[in-house]
Amino acid sequence: MNVIEISNVSKTFTLHNQGAAVIPVMSDVSLSVAAGECVGLLGASGAGKSTLMRLLWGNYLAASGQIVIAGTDVAKAEPREILALRRDRMAYVSQFLRVVPRVPTLDVVAEPLLVTGTPEDQALDAARALLTRLRIPERLWSLSPTTFSGGEQQRVNIARGFIRQVPVMLLDEPTASLDATNRETVLSLIEEAKARGTAIVGIFHDEAARDRVCDRMIEMERFAA
Amino acid sequence: MKPLFTVRDLEKRYGSRIGCTDVSFDLWPGEVMGIVGESGSGKSTLLSCLAGHMTPDQGQVHFDGRDVLAMSEPERRFLARTEWAFVHQNPRDGLRMAVSAGGNVGERLMAVGARHYGNIRETATDWLGRVEIASDRIDDRPSAFSGGMQQRLQIARNLVTGPRLVFMDEPTGGLDVSVQARLLDLLRGLVRKMGLSAIIVTHDLAVVRLLADRLMVMKGGRVVEQGLTDQVLDDPQHPYTQLLVSSVLQV
Numbered sequence: 001m002n003v004i005e006i007s008n009v010s011k012t013f014t015l016h017n018q019g020a021a022v023i024p025v026m027s028d029v030s031l032s033v034a035a036g037e038c039v040g041l042l043g044a045s046g047a048g049k050s051t052l053m054r055l056l057w058g059n060y061l062a063a064s065g066q067i068v069i070a071g072t073d074v075a076k077a078e079p080r081e082i083l084a085l086r087r088d089r090m091a092y093v094s095q096f097l098r099v100v101p102r103v104p105t106l107d108v109v110a111e112p113l114l115v116t117g118t119p120e121d122q123a124l125d126a127a128r129a130l131l132t133r134l135r136i137p138e139r140l141w142s143l144s145p146t147t148f149s150g151g152e153q154q155r156v157n158i159a160r161g162f163i164r165q166v167p168v169m170l171l172d173e174p175t176a177s178l179d180a181t182n183r184e185t186v187l188s189l190i191e192e193a194k195a196r197g198t199a200i201v202g203i204f205h206d207e208a209a210r211d212r213v214c215d216r217m218i219e220m221e222r223f224a225a
Numbered sequence: 226m227k228p229l230f231t232v233r234d235l236e237k238r239y240g241s242r243i244g245c246t247d248v249s250f251d252l253w254p255g256e257v258m259g260i261v262g263e264s265g266s267g268k269s270t271l272l273s274c275l276a277g278h279m280t281p282d283q284g285q286v287h288f289d290g291r292d293v294l295a296m297s298e299p300e301r302r303f304l305a306r307t308e309w310a311f312v313h314q315n316p317r318d319g320l321r322m323a324v325s326a327g328g329n330v331g332e333r334l335m336a337v338g339a340r341h342y343g344n345i346r347e348t349a350t351d352w353l354g355r356v357e358i359a360s361d362r363i364d365d366r367p368s369a370f371s372g373g374m375q376q377r378l379q380i381a382r383n384l385v386t387g388p389r390l391v392f393m394d395e396p397t398g399g400l401d402v403s404v405q406a407r408l409l410d411l412l413r414g415l416v417r418k419m420g421l422s423a424i425i426v427t428h429d430l431a432v433v434r435l436l437a438d439r440l441m442v443m444k445g446g447r448v449v450e451q452g453l454t455d456q457v458l459d460d461p462q463h464p465y466t467q468l469l470v471s472s473v474l475q476v
């Protein structure tokens with residue numbers, strides 16, 4: 001069963017305040033991803049890998065086509081439908097962590113569970129377990145991650161992404177700034193998610209990681225506009 | 226589920242000048258909508274028309290299936306006191322400065338029928354706690370409070386009756402940045418926990434990024450773009466929105 005079904009999607013950016021420059025990024029993208037499958041996106045810098053992820057997340061607006069994810073066409077959905085999809089069925093580990101200032105790490109990680117109505121003690125337990133597994137020292141849990149190192153922030157981001165079990169995950173360079181031990185943990189998390197039937201789209205510059213978790217690679221060149 | 230608040234073709238003119246025009250949207254239960262735009266773009270005019278402070282020249286406004294513009298003045302006032310709340314930019318406009326902090330909150334409870342003094346005081350104390358005002362300040366007047374405290378008190382006064390729809394006009398305007406961040410945290414928590422629907426007017430894109438599910442961008446009294454907040458901010462389609470987003474450093 002395909003959990004992600006992209007058909008005929010195109011994306012251009014028009015920069016109205018820079019002489020209406022038009023940047024065609026991709027055209028006629030069609031791609032499906034089945035439950036339990038991990039598809040990796042390949043391509044040079046600027047090829048549109050992150051843009052495609054953001055289209056799937058509903059963060060960028062598709063100029064045309066359909067992007068059906070776990071029953072919702074994000075290319076046409078209302079804001080509240082996209083928010084419901086993100087809340088219940090999809091997780092996104094972006095390249096960089098973006099958080100509300102002043103919120104402690106433990107709450108940042110537990111939040112995706114809390115908003116789906118998981119009791120607070122249960123959500124916090126799950127957050128502690130994942131932070132422990134990702135080796136974030138306990139003394140940091142009560143602090144906001146805004147001042148953490150790059151690798152620490154990335155692991156917080158990963159913990160936040162993996163705290164729920166969802167049918168769809170988007171992973172943008174999840175192992176980029178991690179040491180070997182933490183990288184291993186993240187790859188195991190990805191393998192466990194696949195085994196549960198999660199459909200994954202990922203960007204991995206790390207070739208060994210790619211070989212280990214991706215079932216298929218997609219060259220963005222194919223969709224060059 | 227049905228929309229909580231439905232607005233169609235709303236227009237308000239000041240003589241020949243447009244205040245706002247051609248505004249339509251549906252707000253769903255639990256949804257927070259931000260309205261942004263440059264000074265004079267019609268944000269406050271629109272909010273006033275929505276909240277019944279001003280009568281629009283055209284259009285329809287329905288709340289929970291009820292035609293708001295067809296209501297009698299007492300009916301509308303009752304609605305504004307019970308199921309709606311309005312948080313003003315200047316706390317002085319939303320507070321009674323001559324009444325104690327506890328009284329400001331308790332008064333609202335009494336207006337919706339609470340009579341037992343002990344219960345009223347207990348609820349008021351609880352709400353002051355929720356907005357981080359120490360319980361030993363309950364008998365002080367708001368004039369003895371800082372701007373940030375006054376704003377938090379105004380929020381307590383407005384939310385104590387458990388409204389379903391809250392209107393806010395620049396709720397963090399005029400406060401310094403660290404106080405703003407704290408207030409935003411607080412608002413965000415309250416809105417989520419109480420499942421409130423809200424419409425927030427602000428010129429601050431960081432505020433909407435944090436608080437609003439969806440965003441409406443206004444220019445010259447018209448809505449030029451609307452959609453999911455992060456989508457409008459990260460992939461703006463209209464030239465004016467692109468200008469607005471590129472004029473701020475980082476949100």
Ligand SMILES: Nc1ncnc2c1ncn2[C@@H]1O[C@H](COP(=O)(O)OP(=O)(O)OP(=O)(O)O)[C@@H](O)[C@H]1O
Pocket residue numbers: 013023025043044045046047048049050051052459460
């Ligand atoms: N919000 C935006 N507005 C305008 N142009 C954008 C926007 N986002 C991306 N682009 C453009 O789209 C193209 C693809 O960018 P994208 O970030 O998807 O590349 P990428 O393949 O992820 O590259 P990298 O490997 O460097 O991360 C680039 O030309 C970029 O400048």
Ligand SMILES: Nc1ncnc2c1ncn2[C@@H]1O[C@H](COP(=O)(O)OP(=O)(O)OP(=O)(O)O)[C@@H](O)[C@H]1O
Pocket residue numbers: 239242243244262263264265266267268269270271428
């Ligand atoms: N009472 C009034 N009489 C005449 N014109 C008015 C009145 N109130 C507002 N206007 C005009 O209507 C337009 C919209 O004003 P409004 O106050 O709604 O803007 P705003 O978007 O809230 O601006 P700001 O960000 O500065 O608060 C402006 O051109 C303004 O001058």
Ligand SMILES: [Mg+2]
Pocket residue numbers: 049050051
């Ligand atoms: Mg990228």
Ligand SMILES: [Mg+2]
Pocket residue numbers: 268269270
């Ligand atoms: Mg105004």
